[in-house]
Amino acid sequence: MFNIGDNVYKFTLIRRLGGGGFGEVWLANDKTIDKEVALKIIPTKLEEVTKLLEEARIGNKFNHQNLLQIHYADIIQDDGKTYTLIAQDYQENGTVEKLLNTHNFLIIPDLLKILKDVLLGLEYLHNGNVIHNDIKPSNILLDKNSNGILADYGISGITPDNKPITPKNIYLIHGAPETISDSAIISISTDIYQAGCTAYRLANGISELRNEFLSDRSNFQELKKKGKIPSRNHRNYVPNKVASIINKAVSVNPTDRYSSVLEMRRALEKCNFPGYWTTDINDSSSLMGVGKKYHYRFNVIPKPKGMCDFEATKTNMAGKTTRISDFCSKNITNKEKEKIEAKYFEWVINNAT
Numbered sequence: 062m063f064n065i066g067d068n069v070y071k072f073t074l075i076r077r078l079g080g081g082g083f084g085e086v087w088l089a090n091d092k093t094i095d096k097e098v099a100l101k102i103i104p105t106k107l108e109e110v111t112k113l114l115e116e117a118r119i120g121n122k123f124n125h126q127n128l129l130q131i132h133y134a135d136i137i138q139d140d141g142k143t144y145t146l147i148a149q150d151y152q153e154n155g156t157v158e159k160l161l162n163t164h165n166f167l168i169i170p171d172l173l174k175i176l177k178d179v180l181l182g183l184e185y186l187h188n189g190n191v192i193h194n195d196i197k198p199s200n201i202l203l204d205k206n207s208n209g210i211l212a213d214y215g216i217s218g219i220t221p222d223n224k225p226i227t228p229k230n231i232y233l234i235h236g237a238p239e240t241i242s243d244s245a246i247i248s249i250s251t252d253i254y255q256a257g258c259t260a261y262r263l264a265n266g267i268s269e270l271r272n273e274f275l276s277d278r279s280n281f282q283e284l285k286k287k288g289k290i291p292s293r294n295h296r297n298y299v300p301n302k303v304a305s306i307i308n309k310a311v312s313v314n315p316t317d318r319y320s321s322v323l324e325m326r327r328a329l330e331k332c333n334f335p336g337y338w339t340t341d342i343n344d345s346s347s348l349m350g351v352g353k354k355y356h357y358r359f360n361v362i363p364k365p366k367g368m369c370d371f372e373a374t375k376t377n378m379a380g381k382t383t384r385i386s387d388f389c390s391k392n393i394t395n396k397e398k399e400k401i402e403a404k405y406f407e408w409v410i411n412n413a414t
Contacts, residue, residue, distance in 0.1 A: 063087065063102060070137050070146060072100050083215070084144075088151060091133070098132065101147040110136055112229065113145040119191055119214040120149060127182030129202060129212035152210060154203035158267060162340040164348065165267045169300060169337040169410070173329055175201065176260055178209030180326040183252060186211075187322060192218045192247050195232050196255035198262060223249055234274045235259065238286045238313050250315040253325060257310025257318075261291045264299045264307065288313040297406035298338035298348065306332075336413025338406060350406070352413030354378065359388070359405060361398060368392045371401050 062085060067074045072089040075097070079086045084103035091098055103113060113134075120131025133148040160171050167175065179201055186193055194216050202210040216230045225246040237254035240247060262269050270291055274281045284290040291311055295304040306328050312318045319325040341349035341358065350357030355375040362370040373388035388405045390397070 069100070069102060069139060069144075070135065072098070072146070072148070074100075089148070091148060097151050098148040099151040101145075101149070103145040103147070105136065105143045105145045110145065113147070113215075115219070116214045116217065117147050119217050119219070120147075123185060123189060123191075125182055125185045126204075127178045127208065127210055128185060129210050131214075149212075150210075152202040152204055154205065154207065156199050157201040157203060157209060157263065158198055159203060160207070161263075161267055163345045164340050166265060166296070166298070167263045168339045168351075169298075169303070169334055171207075172260070172263055172303070173332055174207075175209040175263070176256070177326055177329055179211050179259075180256065180322050180329070182209075182211040183256065184322040184326070186217075187223060187249050187252070190220050190223055192220055192226065192228075192249065193252050194218060194228055194247050194255070196252060196259050197232060197235055198259060198267060201259070218247060220248075233282070234270050236282075236285075237315070239315060241282045241286060248315075249321065250318055253310050253318050253322060254312075254315075256322070256325065257307050258291060260303075260307045261295075261311065264303060265296045286313065297403050298410075300332065300334055300410045301407060302332050303329075334410050336409045336411070338409065350409035350413060352409070354414050357385075357409045357413065359402065361402075364392060368394060369398055371398050373405050 063069065063074055065074055065076065071093050072091055074087045074089050076088045077085060078088055078099060084101060087100045087102065089098055089100040105113060117131050117134030120129060124130065129149055131147060131149045135146050137144050137146060157175055160167055162168065183193060193211065195213055200211065200213040202212050204210055216228060218226045218228060220226045225248040228240065228245060228247045231240050231245060235255040235258040237251040240251060258270060273290060281290060293308050306325065310318055310325060336350055336352045338348050338350050341347040355377055357375050360372045362372065364370060370391045371389065371393060373385040374382050375385055376382045388401060390401055
């Protein structure tokens with residue numbers, strides 16, 4: 062549609078950042094003030110103008126370090142076609158997905174930091190009577206200091222007195238159970254549900270939920286209404302306290318969720334762990350526990366008749382490795398191995414040195 066170097070109104074296009082059915086996003090130079098911006102170029106029908114400009118008004122209204130700022134919007138004609146232009150802050154570090162390890166999850170320190178940043182921004186929106194309605198990893202940007210910034214107000218809604226409202230649209234993968242109907246509504250509680258889904262994917266693996274949705278779209282929403290999606294069973298590298306916070310946020314019944322974003326953020330602020338798990342620096346297919354002084358690993362050694370040995374070790378910064386005997390077992394069943402492994406992961410999270 063557009064090319065590098067094209068002049069679109071007062072903007073010169075530098076590099077295409079992305080796009081989709083809605084249009085294109087470009088890194089562009091605003092020639093009037095010589096500033097680089099992220100420019101949305103959206104093909105527009107006249108009946109859509111008010112809706113699109115509402116996104117710009119929301120993004121321009123709020124000035125908060127954890128919300129993406131929108132600077133300018135306009136309707137233009139180019140080659141006989143109508144476009145809406147929305148110019149917003151350009152965050153060169155991209156989305157939070159940049160921080161994922163090779164196992165596609167965020168380490169716990171990064172997860173807690175990003176979630177608290179996003180919830181600060183979301184709280185500010187709610188205080189201004191706005192429901193975001195599109196909280197997901199791809200809408201969390203990183204500033205130059207890797208602080209989380211909540212972006213994209215395209216399907217957000219303005220609500221008087223924070224009462225539930227009818228949405229413009231719903232991101233189905235993160236849509237709360239109460240939005241699965243012809244009389245769907247969105248509210249502070251549905252935003253909390255979406256924050257919980259986002260946390261679930263960042264904590265357990267970015268492809269979680271999305272793959273389930275793509276593999277069985279017809280059954281996905283029914284399982285969600287029954288509380289089976291997202292799963293309440295988290296990966297071993299997710300601390301039990303964090304798993305409990307996520308599970309509360311994605312409760313099927315809105316009254317069982319956090320009553321406010323502030324309440325959820327305060328629960329996260331109480332989480333402080335000396336250790337975490339990530340991709341092994343020596344073997345990208347394996348996981349490694351990390352403390353201040355030690356790296357923690359484990360090895361499963363297959364034995365005849367479906368049995369196995371489980372070995373747990375720690376390695377100091379000088380490279381000396383020692384066994385952690387409390388978590389070493391021989392000739393155990395796979396079920397026994399799974400129990401020991403889960404206990405070892407949680408022990409490292411809470412006791413790493």
